[in-house]
Amino acid sequence: xxxxxxxxxxxxxxxxxxxxxxxxxxxxxxxxxxxxxxxxxxxxxxxxxxxxxxxxxxxxxxxxxxxxxxxxxxxxxxxxxxxxxxxxxxxxxxxxxxxxxxxxxxxxxxxxxxxxxxxxxxxxxxxxxxxxxxxxxxxxxxxxxxxxxxxxxxxxxxxxxxxxxxxxxxxxxxxxxxxxxxxxxxxxxxxxxxxxxxxxxxxxxxxxxxxxxxxxxxxxxxxxxxxxxxxxxxxxxxxxxxxxxxxxxxxxxxxxxxxxxxxxxxxxxxxxxxxxxxxxxxxx
Numbered sequence: 282x283x284x285x286x287x288x289x290x291x292x293x294x295x296x297x298x299x300x301x302x303x304x305x306x307x308x309x310x311x312x313x314x315x316x317x318x319x320x321x322x323x324x325x326x327x328x329x330x331x332x333x334x335x336x337x338x339x340x341x342x343x344x345x346x347x348x349x350x351x352x353x354x355x356x357x358x359x360x361x362x363x364x365x366x367x368x369x370x371x372x373x374x375x376x377x378x379x380x381x382x383x384x385x386x387x388x389x390x391x392x393x394x395x396x397x398x399x400x401x402x403x404x405x406x407x408x409x410x411x412x413x414x415x416x417x418x419x420x421x422x423x424x425x426x427x428x429x430x431x432x433x434x435x436x437x438x439x440x441x442x443x444x445x446x447x448x449x450x451x452x453x454x455x456x457x458x459x460x461x462x463x464x465x466x467x468x469x470x471x472x473x474x475x476x477x478x479x480x481x482x483x484x485x486x487x488x489x490x491x492x493x494x495x496x497x498x499x500x501x502x503x504x505x506x507x508x509x510x511x512x513x514x515x516x517x518x519x520x521x522x523x524x525x526x527x528x529x530x531x532x533x534x535x536x537x538x539x540x541x542x543x544x545x546x547x548x549x550x551x552x553x554x555x556x557x558x559x560x561x562x563x564x565x
């Protein structure tokens with residue numbers, strides 16, 4: 282292989298990667314819109330982005346993901362109000378997620394002879410980025426407002442058959458069982474808590490979220506997601522209460538972000554996590 286050919290291959294691969302990073306940042310900007318507008322039922326209130334402080338329309342050249350935040354030094358051009366750090370954090374996070382998933386599912390590239398496009402890996406990549414984007418959106422909303430919008434969780438459940446139809450590693454049976462099992466398990470936990478304590482320990486938004494996760498990842502994802510979410514959620518909740526010196530079993534915490542995190546962990550490292558938890562990951 283000549284040096285020039287190698288340079289062309291590297292440049293081509295870099296172009297794909299950085300294009301995906303740019304797309305991810307733009308999607309992150311859209312997710313910020315969803316995070317703020319969906320809970321307020323104002324998603325279609327404005328066709329263009331507006332300043333949340335004064336309502337002034339934001340010109341497109343000041344609405345470039347990450348770049349505009351840096352250029353404006355974190356303050357709105359119209360009224361000098363502080364811009365939430367959530368905007369660049371979500372945009373950068375989504376860009377990193379898109380790029381990292383490209384390495385897990387490298388659906389496009391070049392060889393010495395021609396370009397390569399793997400449709401199965403492209404579907405896997407698309408499924409993963411859409412799923413994680415939805416998990417991120419619902420987690421941010423739940424963390425901020427303690428709600429999981431039905432339009433997102435129920436929307437995922439409704440779309441589960443479509444996901445099962447196009448995904449090369451998911452079938453209708455696994456998806457349908459995932460919806461039923463995911464909803465039934467958390468519903469049973471919530472009902473049992475009510476019988477014991479006469480109060481709600483879980484919101485039904487969490488029930489619908491786990492059902493949606495089961496529909497998109499299959500029934501095999503339900504218990505690992507619940508297990509990982511419960512462990513991480515319990516540990517972090519106890520740490521927060523200890524640091525705040527306000528330890529109480531009555532403290533309410535959003536469970537959605539932990540379920541979402543468990544689901545993403547299962548999606549990306551399900552086999553490895555199972556081997557590690559079962560003690561099969563060590564050297565023989």
